[in-house]
Amino acid sequence: MSSNDAFSGSGADPSPAQNISAQFSKVQRQYQQILDRWTPHVLQRWVSTGGLLALFFLRIVYAQGWYIVCYAHAIYLLNLLLAFLQPKFDPSLQDDLMADEIEEGGDAGETTPLPSQRDDEFRPFVRRLPEWQFWLSATRATLVAIVCTFSEVFDVPVYWPILVIYFFVLFALTMRRQIQHMIKYKYIPFDIGRKTRYGTK
Numbered sequence: 061m062s063s064n065d066a067f068s069g070s071g072a073d074p075s076p077a078q079n080i081s082a083q084f085s086k087v088q089r090q091y092q093q094i095l096d097r098w099t100p101h102v103l104q105r106w107v108s109t110g111g112l113l114a115l116f117f118l119r120i121v122y123a124q125g126w127y128i129v130c131y132a133h134a135i136y137l138l139n140l141l142l143a144f145l146q147p148k149f150d151p152s153l154q155d156d157l158m159a160d161e162i163e164e165g166g167d168a169g170e171t172t173p174l175p176s177q178r179d180d181e182f183r184p185f186v187r188r189l190p191e192w193q194f195w196l197s198a199t200r201a202t203l204v205a206i207v208c209t210f211s212e213v214f215d216v217p218v219y220w221p222i223l224v225i226y227f228f229v230l231f232a233l234t235m236r237r238q239i240q241h242m243i244k245y246k247y248i249p250f251d252i253g254r255k256t257r258y259g260t261k
Contacts, residue, residue, distance in 0.1 A: 127220040133205040143189035
């Protein structure tokens with residue numbers, strides 16, 4: 061047997077598992093490249109997601125079913141919206157830390173990561189849920205909801221006006237609490253062309 065035959069015989073062909081793993085990694089890279097190209101196009105991204113939402117609602121209206129899917133999807137989007145509007149460092153939690161620090165005899169000013177009225181430093185508003193993650197999660201959830209409307213398993217009979225009323229009541233109460241939180245700590249979760257101070261009373 062020649063040395064070339066011995067060398068070629070020693071090499072093992074990739075196993076099926078390795079082939080699947082390689083193909084999966086390739087798909088992941090292509091998917092990430094697509095997301096990277098979409099990142100700077102904020103308006104186009106949200107317009108496309110709005111189109112998916114319109115398609116989903118049309119599916120619900122014309123099919124007259126899958127109201128539970130629609131309700132669950134709306135609740136999930138509401139949670140995403142709240143996380144998008146909230147600061148990453150909640151000032152109300154910081155107040156509790158400051159109170160504990162004062163009770164222990166420490167200096168409360170050393171524990172606050174947020175600017176106060178005495179600070180000259182302006183710190184940018186850092187969201188609990190960044191815009192990119194908000195869009196990506198909302199788009200994925202909408203696609204999943206559309207897929208669910210093609211399965212009878214998720215078409216649970218329910219009196220849909222009750223769900224609509226409950227959602228709007230929940231939305232009103234939740235947004236009212238969020239607005240009160242924004243007023244109390246004096247922050248605006250949107251870029252309006254100026255640096256916003258938040259975390260103060």
